[in-house]
Every structure is written in structure tokens, then in C-alpha cells.
Amino acid sequence: MTESVPFSEVCIVGAGPSGLACALGLAARNVPFTIIDALPEGHNDSRSVLMHASALETLELTHPKLCEALVTAGVTSKSVPQVNKKGDVVFEVRISELAPHTKYPFCLLLSQHKVEACMREHLPQSVQWGTRLAAIAEAETANGAGLGYELTFTSGEKLRARYVVGADGGKSLVRGFAGIRYSDPHTGEEAVPSPRDLSYVVSDVEFAEPLPSSIARDTLQLVAGEGILTAPLLPSEAAFYGSHPVKNCFRLYVGIPDGNPPSAPDAAYLQPILQARGPGSEVGVAMVPQIVRVLHSARFRTRVALVDRYWHRSRAGTGYILLAGDAAHKHGPAGGQGLNLGVCDGCELAEAIATHRAQPAEAETDEVFEAYSTRRRDIAQQVIAMVDRMTESELGAGDGWGPYIRQRLVRLAAKVPAVNAMLAWQVSGMAYRKRNQ
Structure with a gap:
């Protein structure tokens, strides 16, 4: 029966920023894919409003016209000031100082739904909306040979794929099927709703x-x-x-x-x-x-969470589950890092899939996914730590003198040009840019 099920080389589950970024990267490399989403059509929540240079530069590698459209559609914020309750500037991170290093020395203020709409306009095929995943199983022939994965949707329809990309958010069904642990990196405990959220x-x-x-x-x-x-x-x-x-x-x-x-x-x-x-x-x-x-x-x-790894291989070794975006990591909204981290995940995952697919069967092909996982997980850990510090600054010093003193020191240090440039480098994500970019 498995042989009669439709086949797609890659199935991307989730058409948010990370899923769309992966789809764009695959399209640019002529890798066949299907992209699905459980929503009736489009993003309808009001969350992210911020794109950093890291995401724009990564998208530009394959879709420069998309980046032009995004910049035209938004407001370019060349600094990020913090003010007191009088409205006076306490300190500001000058993103414009990045001008010698990037053509995007600003924060782009643009609603996530508009970002996604622009990305879809540059995608050569449509998202399959209203397609909700119900189950994933390892696919095999009658003689037990591996065929990747078989996805079953709530409609009863099925699809077989060699690569399944889980870009389906913090409650990822794809991650759950793979048995990949999603835990609080501070405590090691499973990331579940808590009064501390x-x-x-x-x-x-x-x-x-x-x-x-x-x-x-x-x-x-x-x-x-x-x-x-x-x-x-x-x-x-x-x-x-x-x-x-x-x-x-x-x-x-x-x-x-x-x-x-x-x-x-x-x-x-x-x-x-x-x-x-x-x-x-x-x-x-x-x-x-x-x-x-x-x-x-x-x-x-919101809570903090990070997966143990970003990939899983089927028992037969012929199928791969790969994670990107909130399916792999979660943190607070401070600094507008989530959308950018997800876009960069998606772009780098597309490159990894294309590289893996092009390698000969006898090659040690899993190394490319291990490298993707190690790099993106390390970056996510650093971003989570940065967001924690930014949240402390945005929401208040908290109890005791320690947090208060840290905030005062950061504000004083930010007045030093070299320190301010370092903060801009980190907030923009440029600190995590791949060497070949």
C-alpha cells in the first residue's frame, strides 16, 4: 500500500517564518518540497514586529528581491533607545554603527504577517493550507526496506517524504513523534506551562x-x-x-x-x-x-525551552526529521529574536538538506545534519542567555542589589563606543553570521 501513497522529497510542516525560509532555500536549490499548515490561511496572531540584519542577510543569499520588498514595506529603526518614565533617553544601542559590515544597519519594523506575505509572494508554489498533521510513521516496503516517513493528515490523506521538517511551533507534533526532548536549559526539566511563565x-x-x-x-x-x-x-x-x-x-x-x-x-x-x-x-x-x-x-x-538535538534519523536510515524555529527553541520576546532565529534556522536547514541529498549513498551523510544541529543549538543557547538579560532590563531589576547593579553597569558600559558596537553586533545577530556570508 505504501507504494501508492504520493511522494515528496521534503515535507515542511508549518508555514511560519522558519518553514517559509526553508521552502525558499529549497526552491532556490531546485529541491522538490511540499509545505503544509494547519491554519485556514496565513498568520493571524500579532506577535513579532522586528527583523534584524542577520535574517535579512541570510534571506538575501538566495532572494535579494525579497529583502528589497521587506525593507520597502517596513520602518527602519537605526537605534534602540531605552527611556525612563519621563521620556528621557537612558541609553541606546546604535544599530547604525553596523554600516561598515552590512547593508542592513537597522532594525526593520514590520509585522510578522506582512513578512510572511512577502515570503509567500516569492515562493514558486503555494502553501497547502488547512492541512493538519495527525500522525507520522516510518514507511516500509513489503520486504521491510525503508522509505522514509509516511505522514497522515486529519483528512485521511497521506504523504510520504524522505525529509520531514518540523517548523510547527512550540507544541510541535513532529518533534513529539521523533521523541526529541524539549526542556528548560536552565533546569533541565521538561518545558511545560508553569506559574513562572x-x-x-x-x-x-x-x-x-x-x-x-x-x-x-x-x-x-x-x-x-x-x-x-x-x-x-x-x-x-x-x-x-x-x-x-x-x-x-x-x-x-x-x-x-x-x-x-x-x-x-x-x-x-x-x-x-x-x-x-x-x-x-x-x-x-x-x-x-x-x-x-x-x-x-x-x-x-512564554517560557524558555531548547531541544537536545535538531534532527532524528529513521531506524532504516532512509528518513530524517529536522527541526527549525520554535519547534527547536523558545524564549521571551525581548529583543525580537524569535523570528530572526527561526528564519536563519530555515535558511541553513535548506542548505543542509540540499547538501545531504547531493552526497553519494556511501558517504557519511549524517555529518551535515549533525553540523546543522550543533551550530544552530549553540546559537540558540547564546540567544536565550541574551534574551534573559534583556528581559531583566526591560521588566525591572528584580529582587536584591545584584540585578540592579548589573543594569547600571550595562547602561554605563553602553556609553563606550566599542561596547555599544558589540551590543549592536549581538542584538542584530551578526555575531552568529556564517563565515561564508
């Missing part, structure tokens, strides 16, 4: 005109120690929610250290938080941005 609200809002001087119109901005982040978006971003263009369209991130926010927070919930913790809140009401309306909002809880 951070809650935050992500909203797209329209602020009243005129904007107070306490909020930046052209840069990402953090309120130091208060867990408030604002990111200006192009007026056209509002069209995604069926609205006319909005002049003061902003992405608003709000950390909720205590309590449980509503599932879709409205202005009545968000505005008092801005009045208490937002930019200008220590000066007076006139200096705090006022929400005219909430275009979209959602709450999220």
Missing part, C-alpha cells in the same frame, strides 16, 4: 495626534525597567485589520509581571498601564501617548 500583551494601536515628545516616531523604544515597548509601523499596516491607513499606527508590547491579562485587551485595560508605566508617565497625562483605538490585541505566555 511570563505574560505579555501585544497590541496594534492607533495613538492620538499629536504624539507627545516622549515617544519616538521612527525608532523602536523601550521604557527601562517597566516592560513597555513601542514600535512605529507604516500607516498601511492597519489595512490588515480592515482599517483605513492610520497615521500613528504602533505595535505596543506590555509585560504583565503579575496577574492574568484578558484574552483581547482593550484601550480601557491598556491606557492605565501606559499612564502608570509608559513613556512620559512621570511628567503628566499630556506626555503619555493616548490610545484612540485598538486594532488588534492578544495575550501570550
Whole structure:
């Protein structure tokens, strides 16, 4: 029966940034693939809004026109200032200092749904939407010869593939089938929901005109120690929610250290938080941005997790499960690292699959996947550690003198040009660039 099941060399499960990046990389190398997603169509959550130089440079290797389209569609933030509750700059990371090293010396502020839409426009084939994975089994012939993996969907349809890419998020079914452990890198315990998980609200809002001087119109901005982040978006971003263009369209991130926010927070919930913790809140009401309306909002809880390895081989040695994006790692939203880490995972995985596929059967072919796993896992560990430090800075010093002193030292050190350049190098992901880029 297995021989009658349709075959695809690669099946990518998940059409988010990491899955789409892998698909684009495979298409550029003429590797046949199928990409599926359980959603009816497209991304509909309001989470990431930030692309760094690392992701743009990696995508540019195979799709330079895509990067041009992304930059045109977004706002280029050349620095990341942290301000106090008066709106005064405490310190800033000057991303523009990367200009000698990259053509993308900025943070690109662009909603994830627009990033994904641009990526799909440059993909030579369509995503198979509404295709939910139910099970994966090792495929064999009647005489027991391995045939890779057989995927079964909730519709009852089946597909056989040699390579199965798990880009299906933190609750990855693909990872679960492979038996790959997903644990907290700090404790070694399984990453499961916990009261310690951070809650935050992500909203797209329209602020009243005129904007107070306490909020930046052209840069990402953090309120130091208060867990408030604002990111200006192009007026056209509002069209995604069926609205006319909005002049003061902003992405608003709000950390909720205590309590449980509503599932879709409205202005009545968000505005008092801005009045208490937002930019200008220590000066007076006139200096705090006022929400005219909430275009979209959602709450999220996040935890830290990392897989033991990024790949698994079938018993027969003819099939491979490979992980990318949140299926392999998870961390908080600080620094906007998730989308970028996932895109770079996907691009490098496409290269690894193409290399593996081109090698002769007698070669020690698994080395390419082991190298991918080792490199990407090491980078994820470093990013998780960096995000932990950034979260401490964004949400407050915490208990005791230790965190407070660390924050003060970072802010003083950031005034030194060499240190500031190092921070930009790390936040942008350029520190993890492959040597051949």
C-alpha cells in the first residue's frame, strides 16, 4: 500500500517564518518540497514586529528581491533607545554603527504577517493550507526496506517524504513523534506551562495626534525597567485589520509581571498601564501617548525551552526529521529574536538538506545534519542567555542589589563606543553570521 501513497522529497510542516525560509532555500536549490499548515490561511496572531540584519542577510543569499520588498514595506529603526518614565533617553544601542559590515544597519519594523506575505509572494508554489498533521510513521516496503516517513493528515490523506521538517511551533507534533526532548536549559526539566511563565500583551494601536515628545516616531523604544515597548509601523499596516491607513499606527508590547491579562485587551485595560508605566508617565497625562483605538490585541505566555538535538534519523536510515524555529527553541520576546532565529534556522536547514541529498549513498551523510544541529543549538543557547538579560532590563531589576547593579553597569558600559558596537553586533545577530556570508 505504501507504494501508492504520493511522494515528496521534503515535507515542511508549518508555514511560519522558519518553514517559509526553508521552502525558499529549497526552491532556490531546485529541491522538490511540499509545505503544509494547519491554519485556514496565513498568520493571524500579532506577535513579532522586528527583523534584524542577520535574517535579512541570510534571506538575501538566495532572494535579494525579497529583502528589497521587506525593507520597502517596513520602518527602519537605526537605534534602540531605552527611556525612563519621563521620556528621557537612558541609553541606546546604535544599530547604525553596523554600516561598515552590512547593508542592513537597522532594525526593520514590520509585522510578522506582512513578512510572511512577502515570503509567500516569492515562493514558486503555494502553501497547502488547512492541512493538519495527525500522525507520522516510518514507511516500509513489503520486504521491510525503508522509505522514509509516511505522514497522515486529519483528512485521511497521506504523504510520504524522505525529509520531514518540523517548523510547527512550540507544541510541535513532529518533534513529539521523533521523541526529541524539549526542556528548560536552565533546569533541565521538561518545558511545560508553569506559574513562572511570563505574560505579555501585544497590541496594534492607533495613538492620538499629536504624539507627545516622549515617544519616538521612527525608532523602536523601550521604557527601562517597566516592560513597555513601542514600535512605529507604516500607516498601511492597519489595512490588515480592515482599517483605513492610520497615521500613528504602533505595535505596543506590555509585560504583565503579575496577574492574568484578558484574552483581547482593550484601550480601557491598556491606557492605565501606559499612564502608570509608559513613556512620559512621570511628567503628566499630556506626555503619555493616548490610545484612540485598538486594532488588534492578544495575550501570550512564554517560557524558555531548547531541544537536545535538531534532527532524528529513521531506524532504516532512509528518513530524517529536522527541526527549525520554535519547534527547536523558545524564549521571551525581548529583543525580537524569535523570528530572526527561526528564519536563519530555515535558511541553513535548506542548505543542509540540499547538501545531504547531493552526497553519494556511501558517504557519511549524517555529518551535515549533525553540523546543522550543533551550530544552530549553540546559537540558540547564546540567544536565550541574551534574551534573559534583556528581559531583566526591560521588566525591572528584580529582587536584591545584584540585578540592579548589573543594569547600571550595562547602561554605563553602553556609553563606550566599542561596547555599544558589540551590543549592536549581538542584538542584530551578526555575531552568529556564517563565515561564508
